[in-house]
Amino acid sequence: MSKQDVVLGQGVPGGCCPTLATAPLAEDRAEDLAGAFKALGDPVRLRLLSMIASQDGGEVCVCELTPAFELSQPTISHHLKLLRNAGLIDGERRGTWVYYRVVPGALDRLADVLRTPRGAGATP
Template sequence: MSKQDVVLGQDGPGGCCPALLTAPLGEDRAHELAAVFKALGDPVRLRLLSMIASREGGEVCVCELTPAFELSQPTISHHLKLLRQAGLIDGERRGTWVYYRVVPGTLDRLASVLRTPAGTGATP
């Protein structure tokens, strides 16, 4: 089982991850989600994820990501590694370069955890 299956792929009663307002999180699930939010809690990683997710065609070469930051290539690679470990992105080596893409469905599943359930009276 891959890390992304553990972090965001668990099915709840509604066919996906239950929202925070529909059921209390168990300890294991809270630790898993905290790891994802921790990965997103760094501005560089959040920008990297945004750059990858918003790219036309759905993938970006690391050679295009590194120049966007005033950081060394090993530092960018470290941030990408943490996003991969959190199950948010995946990469494929092609020759000397790695191409990154968002793991399909992970952002929707993450958003569903934070979504206010319909009929709770909360404003959208």
């Protein structure tokens, strides 16, 4: 299979996904990834994702997230909704609170597409 035959996000021999540096993105894959990266383009959402991802136990209550920001609870909920819509986090209601966790593989999916193949783009 030539480099031109490979399109990111589609089947590749050996099950390995190509990166931005090895093959062009398919249109639907680009739209999917753009939504996730757009969601992370806001500092509040980036911090929220970081707080959720770094939490011991893998999840955090919204009641622990809100006090970390000088924003209203509805604003924090809006940011969390955008992260959910982008497929980066998921939540589960328990009583009056929602507990958030990172969707398994979501961060790897973003990192994998940006990863530079060994030797490519390296500076001496």
